[in-house]
Amino acid sequence: MCPNLKRMARVFSGIQPSGELHLGNLLGALVNWVDHQKSHDAVYCIVDLHALTLPKNPEELRKNSLELAQLLIAVGINPEESILFMQSHVPEHSQLAWLMECTVSFGELNRMTAFKDKSGRNEFISGGLFTYPALQAADILLYDTDLVPVGDDQRQHIEITRDIAERFNSRFGDTFVVPKHVIPPAGARIMDLQHPERKMSKSELSPAGTINVLETPESITKKIKRAVTDSDGDVRFDVEEKPGVSNLLSILAAATSSTPEKVASSYSRYGDLKSDTADAVIALLRPIQEKFRELESDPAETSRLLTLGSSKAREISSATLGRAMQNIGLLET
Ligand code: ATP
Ligand code: LTN
Numbered sequence: 381m382c383p384n385l386k387r388m389a390r391v392f393s394g395i396q397p398s399g400e401l402h403l404g405n406l407l408g409a410l411v412n413w414v415d416h417q418k419s420h421d422a423v424y425c426i427v428d429l430h431a432l433t434l435p436k437n438p439e440e441l442r443k444n445s446l447e448l449a450q451l452l453i454a455v456g457i458n459p460e461e462s463i464l465f466m467q468s469h470v471p472e473h474s475q476l477a478w479l480m481e482c483t484v485s486f487g488e489l490n491r492m493t494a495f496k497d498k499s500g501r502n503e504f505i506s507g508g509l510f511t512y513p514a515l516q517a518a519d520i521l522l523y524d525t526d527l528v529p530v531g532d533d534q535r536q537h538i539e540i541t542r543d544i545a546e547r548f549n550s551r552f553g554d555t556f557v558v559p560k561h562v563i564p565p566a567g568a569r570i571m572d573l574q575h576p577e578r579k580m581s582k583s584e585l586s587p588a589g590t591i592n593v594l595e596t597p598e599s600i601t602k603k604i605k606r607a608v609t610d611s612d613g614d615v616r617f618d619v620e621e622k623p624g625v626s627n628l629l630s631i632l633a634a635a636t637s638s639t640p641e642k643v644a645s646s647y648s649r650y651g652d653l654k655s656d657t658a659d660a661v662i663a664l665l666r667p668i669q670e671k672f673r674e675l676e677s678d679p680a681e682t683s684r685l686l687t688l689g690s691s692k693a694r695e696i697s698s699a700t701l702g703r704a705m706q707n708i709g710l711l712e713t
Pocket of ligand 2: 427
């Protein structure tokens, strides 16, 4: 199929089953995923192969993968209307990834800040961690993706995907749609509550700084009350000078569909800002937690939905892979 055929714009995004889903994932990415379903053809992938780039316990990986699928549905992804699937269930991802590895240069991979971050923090650095962006490019390009909703930390990975697609198209003829990223205005970068200079992250061991989507109201309140602020007592959005307070303003703004600047103008005391932020987060998470408990009791239904997702995904991905293999000069079977 020609990738330029007129059709509804397609969004694609991915998330790793690498630990518990947190508020940064929800506000930076998933809220946007749910929104895009209304006006786009949406494809969402649990990138379990990407999770293997850092050492994982097999049982935990399996459990996290199923739980993440249930959480995504609980957040509002509709697997009957959109496509929701596991990356490892669609072999075209690994197959196209090799063509992508051979299209990207060592120098380009070497400039990725996510690799520098993660390789600096881990003892075992796999080859896969280095070539990770090639697999991510394959994920995106397989679906003739127009838009990729992600948090701010993924900007560089989408840029490299665009570079790979353009290089492939110019060497081998029109093969891939060149995608654009979509970064949400509020919540694009939710920071750790204890270390507001670094992002809230699944793989960073900072329990007091991370709010998980399944966390209890008591624990959420406690963590937000203890969040690091500063001593000048002024409620103002200023990421450089006041990272802790600005992070709370971003969270409250994203949870209430406002902007951090607008939210800041309603507060003069850190205590009030903290208690309203805790209440807004609890209210945001309550319905998600309730829906998750329902889904958790029926794992067979989740498996059925994932099988449906991978079969819909393969219809699209096999056509793109075939086109790429042919254009690059591989002999047909
Ligand atoms: P890891 O720490 O293992 O890299 P992660 O918590 O960064 O995991 P990912 O699976 O890499 O989560 O990301 C899923 C989505 O959530 C991506 O679109 C990413 O941009 C977004 N995201 C992750 N952390 C944040 C954050 N702190 N603020 C905003 N968005 C975020
Ligand atoms: N690298 C991303 C996860 C990811 C992704 C994707 C995001 C893998 N493939 C394709 C968007 C599109 C991350 O670490 N958040």
